[in-house]
Amino acid sequence: MAKAFETxxxxxxxxxxxxxxxxxxxxxxxxxxxxxxxxxxNLNEPLNYSLWIARGGGMCLIWDCSIILLPVxxxxxxxxxxxxxxxxxxxxxxxxxxxxxxxxxxxxxxxxSIGHYVNFYKMDKLYRLDPNGPFKLTNAELLYxxxxxxTGHIMLLCMVLMYTTAKxxxxxxxxxxxxxxxxxxxVMLGALMFHGIGCIVRDKDGKCRGYESYQYLAVGYVLxxxxxxIRAYRARLDTRLVKAIQHPAGVIELQIQKPSFxxxxxxxxxxxxxxxxxxxxxxFTITSSPFEDYVSVHIRQVGDWTRALGHRLxxxxxxxxxxxxxxxxxxxxxxxxxxxxxxxxxxEIRIRAGFSMPRVQIDGPFGAPTEDVxxxxxxxxxxxxxxxxxxxxxxxxxxxxxxxxxxxxxRRVEFYWVCRDLASLKWFQSLLSTIEQSMLxxxxxxxxxxxAVMKQDQHHNxxxxxxxxxxxxxxxTGLRALTNFxxxxxxxxxxxxxxxxxxxxxxxxxxxxxVVDVAVFFCGPxxxxxxxxxxxxxxxxxxxxxxxxxxxx
Numbered sequence: 001m002a003k004a005f006e007t008x009x010x011x012x013x014x015x016x017x018x019x020x021x022x023x024x025x026x027x028x029x030x031x032x033x034x035x036x037x038x039x040x041x042n043l044n045e046p047l048n049y050s051l052w053i054a055r056g057g058g059m060c061l062i063w064d065c066s067i068i069l070l071p072v073x074x075x076x077x078x079x080x081x082x083x084x085x086x087x088x089x090x091x092x093x094x095x096x097x098x099x100x101x102x103x104x105x106x107x108x109x110x111x112x113s114i115g116h117y118v119n120f121y122k123m124d125k126l127y128r129l130d131p132n133g134p135f136k137l138t139n140a141e142l143l144y145x146x147x148x149x150x151t152g153h154i155m156l157l158c159m160v161l162m163y164t165t166a167k168x169x170x171x172x173x174x175x176x177x178x179x180x181x182x183x184x185x186x187v188m189l190g191a192l193m194f195h196g197i198g199c200i201v202r203d204k205d206g207k208c209r210g211y212e213s214y215q216y217l218a219v220g221y222v223l224x225x226x227x228x229x230i231r232a233y234r235a236r237l238d239t240r241l242v243k244a245i246q247h248p249a250g251v252i253e254l255q256i257q258k259p260s261f262x263x264x265x266x267x268x269x270x271x272x273x274x275x276x277x278x279x280x281x282x283x284f285t286i287t288s289s290p291f292e293d294y295v296s297v298h299i300r301q302v303g304d305w306t307r308a309l310g311h312r313l314x315x316x317x318x319x320x321x322x323x324x325x326x327x328x329x330x331x332x333x334x335x336x337x338x339x340x341x342x343x344x345x346x347x348e349i350r351i352r353a354g355f356s357m358p359r360v361q362i363d364g365p366f367g368a369p370t371e372d373v374x375x376x377x378x379x380x381x382x383x384x385x386x387x388x389x390x391x392x393x394x395x396x397x398x399x400x401x402x403x404x405x406x407x408x409x410x411r412r413v414e415f416y417w418v419c420r421d422l423a424s425l426k427w428f429q430s431l432l433s434t435i436e437q438s439m440l441x442x443x444x445x446x447x448x449x450x451x452a453v454m455k456q457d458q459h460h461n462x463x464x465x466x467x468x469x470x471x472x473x474x475x476x477t478g479l480r481a482l483t484n485f486x487x488x489x490x491x492x493x494x495x496x497x498x499x500x501x502x503x504x505x506x507x508x509x510x511x512x513x514x515v516v517d518v519a520v521f522f523c524g525p526x527x528x529x530x531x532x533x534x535x536x537x538x539x540x541x542x543x544x545x546x547x548x549x550x551x552x553x
Contacts, residue, residue, distance in 0.1 A: 027057070030058060031053070051119055054111075058108075060108040065192055073224055077094055105159075120139050154187065161181045162181050165177045193214045193218075238260070243294075250301040250302075251300050251386065257293070263295065263365035266371040266393060267286055267365035267371055268364065269286060271297060273358050273361075275358040276308045276309050276312055284389070285389040286393050289397040298392070300386045370521050373410065375519075377411050378412045378517070380518060381395075384418045384419075384523070384524025384528055388417050389523070398410065411443065416488055419448070446481040449486065502542055522548070523550070
């Protein structure tokens with residue numbers, strides 16, 4: 001739990017405090033609504049605190065369950081992201097908000113359930129003392145025969161299955177278990193719609209006083225149904241996989257054509273391959289540029305679905321470090337590209353007899369923090385491992401804009417790529433080389449860091465190649481930028497960058513503003529994000545502000 005709070009931002013803390021206060025208010029309102037109702041004196045006197053606690057928890061549950069689906073209504077979020085609401089609510093952290101709401105539902109469910117279990121015990125006791133009294137059911141009948149008891153236990157069962165498979169460790173072991181059990185949410189929410197029927201709670205005149213929760217829940221449910229209908233329709237529009245390419249370190253690139261698909265650099269989309277799974281949709285960052293005649297994603301084979309996809313395409317994962325060049329695993333008929341940015345893909349592998357390209361569906365695009373990269377003059381892009389993918393799209397787009405004299409606010413780009421092994425550096429080697437050699441109006445600095453622990457013979461081979469190579473290019477990547485070994489010291493890097501901005505050497509000719517904003521975009525693991533966020537805060541001084549943004553799915 002402590003590690004979870006390490007990555008929290010100021011906006012997260014502010015939002016969580018507001019969220020907590022809101023639930024306290026709802027809980028108190030639920031309690032007072034029952035406690036101060038004179039018509040419920042027949043319930044308040046014998047049940048008292050257990051009834052009030054159950055009602056307070058139920059009020060919070062109605063609120064939480066009515067909005068639990070909104071963070072995954074991505075089309076709505078896409079609209080909200082470009083509005084002023086994004087400044088008030090962290091729209092890009094929708095999955096975090098979804099989890100916070102789920103934890104809130106879990107806590108309030110425990111409170112609500114304990115309250116009602118105590119209520120049922122008291123009602124059973126009072127019934128046995130006076131069968132002709134206000135309470136007409138035994139404990140067993142209340143728990144297992146009444147609509148409230150039946151739907152309540154259905155919801156508890158669904159929650160046990162959903163929460164136990166939603167843990168990150170469990171998701172890593174079996175994503176399919178998480179995927180399918182998470183859809184029990186519709187069973188749970190359906191049971192919640194009818195949880196209040198049966199009229200267990202009646203006032204002194206015998207009138208039913210249950211919460212008509214469906215009135216509050218229906219709004220969120222209808223919005224989600226509309227969302228799913230839009231996505232289902234859009235996903236089934238004409239889509240064609242035209243090329244699949246195998247890269248080193250088990251990475252597959254899919255190039256897809258969909259005439260109706262329009263996107264911005266840095267956005268992401270969902271991919272479905274029916275041959276692998278009819279129902280699973282997985283999010284991947286778009287790596288192509290809108291100026292290209294296809295949309296591409298890079299997929300690393302690390303789970304059951306991605307490995308099955310690689311097997312279907314004939315791109316089984318190679319051993320780490322294996323393979324010198326990317327190779328095309330499957331090729332479909334496609335028109336010749338008319339773009340100037342050429343990325344050498346290696347030799348084609350002809351389609352095997354009886355082999356056909358799998359059918360794919362894509363849904364999106366959806367907004368991400370990196371979508372705002374072109375709003376800044378100075379940009380720092382930091383990718384870790386496969387987290388480099390959103391910046392591939394951005395670098396491609398910058399190249400097209402810069403070399404075709406298109407308006408571009410961005411003037412300096414610092415690109416940092418941190419990899420665990422040498423094979424991973426080959427994913428975008430030719431792309432980076434082309435961009436590095438032909439960037440015109442934007443100054444791009446590429447910084448490559450390899451964190452692998454190399455053997456002594458590997459160091460020896462690299463040293464021999466460097467002594468024989470007088471081209472000035474890096475021996476490993478072929479880039480002008482040399483490969484660094486170890487982890488980057490972003491404290492020193494940001495400090496040097498800040499000093500260059502303040503003394504005018506970093507961006508010559510620029511008008512000194514009161515505050516110069518340096519946008520830091522990151523995609524990668526949480527531990528590294530914490531370090532980058534910390535250094536961004538520490539180095540924001542002397543008129544230079546490092547604003548940190550992290551990619552979320």
